[in-house]
Amino acid sequence: MKRQCGMLLIEVLVSLFIAAIALLGAVGMMARSSRNEMESYERVQALTLMQDMVSRINANRQVATCYSAGATGVVLGTGAAAAPVCAAGTPSPTAAQAATANADLAAWNNALLGAAETSGGNRVGAMIGAIGCVDQIDATNNIYRVTVAWQGLMSTATPGLTCGQGKFGNETLRRTVSVQIQIANLSS
Numbered sequence: 001m002k003r004q005c006g007m008l009l010i011e012v013l014v015s016l017f018i019a020a021i022a023l024l025g026a027v028g029m030m031a032r033s034s035r036n037e038m039e040s041y042e043r044v045q046a047l048t049l050m051q052d053m054v055s056r057i058n059a060n061r062q063v064a065t066c067y068s069a070g071a072t073g074v075v076l077g078t079g080a081a082a083a084p085v086c087a088a089g090t091p092s093p094t095a096a097q098a099a100t101a102n103a104d105l106a107a108w109n110n111a112l113l114g115a116a117e118t119s120g121g122n123r124v125g126a127m128i129g130a131i132g133c134v135d136q137i138d139a140t141n142n143i144y145r146v147t148v149a150w151q152g153l154m155s156t157a158t159p160g161l162t163c164g165q166g167k168f169g170n171e172t173l174r175r176t177v178s179v180q181i182q183i184a185n186l187s188s
Contacts, residue, residue, distance in 0.1 A: 035153050035154060038153055039152055039153055039154070039175075042127040042128070042150055042152070042175070043175070043177065045126060045127050046127055046130070046148040046150055046175070046177045047148075047177055049108070049111055049112060049126070049132065049148050050132075050146050050147070050148045050177055050178070050179060051179075052108065052111065053067070053104075053108050053132065053134065053146045054146050054179060054181050056104040056107075056108065057104075057134075057144065057146070057181065057183065058183070059100075060097060060101055060104065061184070062093065062097055063086060063093035063097045063098065063101050064142060064144060064183045065136065065139075066084075066093060066097075066098065066101035066102075066105075067086075067101060067104070067105065067134050067144070068134045068136040068144055069084040070136060070139075071136050071139065072084075073133060073134065073135040073136070074105065074132075074133065074134045074135075075131060075132070075133050075163070076105065076108060076109040076112055076131070076132045076133075077109060077112030077113060077126075077129075077130045077131040077132050078112070078113065078129045078130055078131055078167070079129075079131070079167060080109070080131065083102070083106055083109055084105070085102055086098040086101040086102055086105075108132060109132075111125075111126065112126055112130040112131065112132045112148070113126060113130070114126035126150075127148075127150035127151070127175075128150055128151040128152075128153075129150055129151040129164075129167060129168060130148065130149070130150045131148070131149045131150070131163060131164040131167060132146070132147070132148050132149075132163075133145075133146070133147040133148075133149070133162075133163035133164075134146050134147075135147070137180060141182060142182055142183035142184075142185065143180055143181070143182045143183075144180070144181050144182075144183065145178055145179070145180045145181075146178065146179055146181065147161055147163035147176055147177070147178040148163075148176065148177050148178075149161070149163045149164025149167070149174055149175065149176045150164070150174075150175050151167075151168040151174065151175070152173050152175045153173075154173075155170065155172035155173060156172060156175075157172070158171045158172055158174070159171075159174055159175065159176040161176045161178055163176055163178070164176065
């Protein structure tokens, strides 16, 4: 009986050590899961913003070039200059079409900046550093590319698209989603 003195204490300490290691692993998995959930949420937001601009361009297709400022392309969102102004007569929009295009670009810019949701006076309704790009890919066939870029939470492969390039420090943190659309010519 004297030789067993203290064995119970050692068994309890070993059990506590094993339980602590298991709990640390569970905490690590929860942190990784939370980060992955946020990445997924940001991607859904980006896809929603991208589809929003595609719908706006399709709704005002007669002046689709206003959304990309012709061949120069439009960059909106975090750190971008003001949206270009679509003026009546260039290329041939009516005043109403130009006003719609200008309002659409301003609304999309505000959505990229997260203006729809605020917390304590800060805009929190969008991804981290959201940037939106609209490029005219092929003027003859009316093909445009709408891209949304943002800063991710963990490093991955560098995106091949240039939207948002150099804006987030480390290119492996930059995320992009993109779609090419062809605007139909319904007048023919």
